[in-house]
Amino acid sequence: MTGEFAAAWQRHRAARTVAGQARDAQDLAELLDMLGLTAAEGRDPPAEPRVPAPREPAPKLDAPSASRLATMLRPG
Numbered sequence: 240m241t242g243e244f245a246a247a248w249q250r251h252r253a254a255r256t257v258a259g260q261a262r263d264a265q266d267l268a269e270l271l272d273m274l275g276l277t278a279a280e281g282r283d284p285p286a287e288p289r290v291p292a293p294r295e296p297a298p299k300l301d302a303p304s305a306s307r308l309a310t311m312l313r314p315g
Contacts, residue, residue: 247285254281 254276261267271278300308 241288244285244288247280250276250280251284254278257281 253274254271257270257274257276258267258278258281261270267278271281
């Protein structure tokens with residue numbers, strides 16, 4: 240879970256908790272304002288972050304190419 244996504248979930252849960260404890264709409268609005276939250280944050284859960292599609296695997300090298308590459312990467 241990314242930090243941004245975790246923070247959005249925490250704000251969502253906080254707004255829902257406040258809504259459950261408020262006496263009425265005015266009380267809810269005041270409490271949310273005091274906490275720096277909005278009603279929209281409690282309405283819908285935050286969207287899951289998009290996970291990038293897996294990359295294609297690297298192409299296979301034939302034996303001579305692999306050997307040349309290993310020689311080039313060998314230190315000294």
